[in-house]
Amino acid sequence: MLHRRTFLTGGASAVALSSVLRHTASAAPGDAAYVMGYFTESPNRVADRYALHLAVSLDGLTWTPLNQGNPVATPTAGTGGLRDPHIIRKQSGGFAVLATDLTGTDFTRQNQYIHAWDSADLRSFTGYRRLRMHSMPTHTWAPEAFWDPARGQYGILYSANSGGRDAFHVNYTTDFVTVGSPQLFFDPGFNVLDGTVHTHNGVNYLYYKSFVDGRLYGARSSTLNPRSFTTYTAGVVTGGIEAPIVVKANDRNEWFLWGDSFSPVNGELYAWRSGNIATDSWTPLTKDRYTQPLNAKHPTICPITRAEHDNLLSHWGAPTWNRLKSYNYPDHLIRHQDNAARIDPYPFDPYQDSQWRLVPGLASSSGVSFRSVNYPDRYLRHSGYAITLAAPDGSATFNADATFTRVAGLADGSWSSFRSHNFPDRHLRHAGYVLRIDPISTASDRADATFQVGY
Incomplete structure (x- = not known):
């Protein structure tokens, strides 16, 4: 109770x-x-x-x-x-x-x-x-x-x-x-x-x-x-x-x-x-x-x-959505808020902000794109290296910005990391709790760029 x-x-x-x-x-x-x-x-x-x-x-x-x-x-x-x-x-x-x-x-x-x-x-x-x-x-x-x-x-x-x-x-x-x-x-x-x-x-x-x-x-x-x-x-x-x-x-x-x-x-x-x-x-x-x-x-x-x-x-049936947990802040989940992407401590409302459908990449089916559950017309994409939630504009640039290659976790191979499709020297990571794509070089960077895909 x-x-x-x-x-x-x-x-x-x-x-x-x-x-x-x-x-x-x-x-x-x-x-x-x-x-x-x-x-x-x-x-x-x-x-x-x-x-x-x-x-x-x-x-x-x-x-x-x-x-x-x-x-x-x-x-x-x-x-x-x-x-x-x-x-x-x-x-x-x-x-x-x-x-x-x-x-x-x-x-x-x-x-x-x-x-x-x-x-x-x-x-x-x-x-x-x-x-x-x-x-x-x-x-x-x-x-x-x-x-x-x-x-x-x-x-x-x-x-x-x-x-x-x-x-x-x-x-x-x-x-x-x-x-x-x-x-x-x-x-x-x-x-x-x-x-x-x-x-x-x-x-x-x-x-x-x-x-x-x-x-x-x-x-x-x-x-x-x-x-x-x-x-x-x-x-x-x-x-x-x-x-x-x-x-x-x-x-x-x-x-x-x-x-x-x-x-x-x-x-x-x-x-x-x-x-x-x-x-x-x-x-x-x-x-x-x-x-x-x-x-x-x-x-x-x-x-x-x-x-x-x-x-x-x-x-x-299993869920058709996923949640993504931060490796070095495991009480934090990837979510969107006011169309910005960040990690925040669970729980929060609207809880749907942390639910994602990992769909075939918009630019390459071998990659993945993150489609919002509660805003299904919007995807995570990078713009100026910062990650935002936005609706596709039909351009090849948007599709590439919204596509990532899923790889073994940089800090833990049993977790996952996501490499940018059009900036392959950069990975999705959090910095100051905000998501962006950056080159990864240090152990801290690798931890920031590692996530668990679950429910």
């Missing part, structure tokens, strides 16, 4: 990974890819879509949004919107999808229900329903499910305010249709939010956001019984982060902790790495290591097989 500081502190107030998991069951043999579910927001509310979006990844770092970044499922009852989706693979096969029943940012709203769907393959969603979790005069936020083998049931974990503060409650179910009565699951004596459960080697881990100091914390227990967890970490990060996700590599003992910023104004996902979840040792990942799906908020991540990954990509 986001933007709850004022409401909760009256009683109270991170993307990366090599491989992933958001529920307690371990990745199944054969899982070799990942699916992310999320809703979207952006600083000026341009991207606000309170519905289920999906993205896929083979490495858990590089995400491909599906369905052109549009929703794949939207609630039809309750508030008509969702936040904080969760995807869990069911023991019997297929998936269940849960979500907070809330659209927008009215966090004072009481709601005892959550959204639920079934899905055989995440290509279609059936059996839409709302589940009533309790009768308390409060909210039901950030539902997550985990399998409890000792009970032979799933636990649905969520945040609700009882006893004057937010704590985690749980309802048990075998089918995500009929749920048992709520039980208090975790209450450390202060407001907590966004619980996520992960099990490894017989130990159960519960990560959560504390409103005492704004940090993400981890607790653990030898059982999944309610009120059995004891905090074992000193707090991973200070203030402004929530929605933890604990994820484990499918093929090795490496973990990642994701966190989400409170506000769409700073709407970013962050990530930390650990080589041993049993110890309190998390190291932040830099943003050259991962790229979040565009405008993604409070995500869920579930391991899937390579076949499921390929089927999702085939069914929903």
Whole structure:
């Protein structure tokens, strides 16, 4: 959940990974890819879509949004919107999808229900329903499910305010249709939010956001019984982060902790790495290591097989646009603003300013030209060595100015650089955050001229 500081502190107030998991069951043999579910927001509310979006990844770092970044499922009852989706693979096969029943940012709203769907393959969603979790005069936020083998049931974990503060409650179910009565699951004596459960080697881990100091914390227990967890970490990060996700590599003992910023104004996902979840040792990942799906908020991540990954990509399709990340400023993207080209820190609005279609070069089909998504009649071209966004005038000069040869990244061969078609001794680079073409000679120049083409 986001933007709850004022409401909760009256009683109270991170993307990366090599491989992933958001529920307690371990990745199944054969899982070799990942699916992310999320809703979207952006600083000026341009991207606000309170519905289920999906993205896929083979490495858990590089995400491909599906369905052109549009929703794949939207609630039809309750508030008509969702936040904080969760995807869990069911023991019997297929998936269940849960979500907070809330659209927008009215966090004072009481709601005892959550959204639920079934899905055989995440290509279609059936059996839409709302589940009533309790009768308390409060909210039901950030539902997550985990399998409890000792009970032979799933636990649905969520945040609700009882006893004057937010704590985690749980309802048990075998089918995500009929749920048992709520039980208090975790209450450390202060407001907590966004619980996520992960099990490894017989130990159960519960990560959560504390409103005492704004940090993400981890607790653990030898059982999944309610009120059995004891905090074992000193707090991973200070203030402004929530929605933890604990994820484990499918093929090795490496973990990642994701966190989400409170506000769409700073709407970013962050990530930390650990080589041993049993110890309190998390190291932040830099943003050259991962790229979040565009405008993604409070995500869920579930391991899937390579076949499921390929089927999702085939069914929903990859975007027809790209975003380009700066090598030496990896939190910055190439964008246009007032017809000038520059790099700016993500996120920003209009977010479409950073979306490009890399089309065959206007002067040579062996090159590429950058066509704007939100101004499709305009292309990036150089003029006086500065890069601008302009509409073609039909001249050979414009076509040449707007054409670049894509080559291996000058600072990192796994990234990309772009050489000017008609000034082949010059490459596209940023200088003072503004794009231009220049001769490249120093290591700093090479870093300025290297970009990652992604989504």
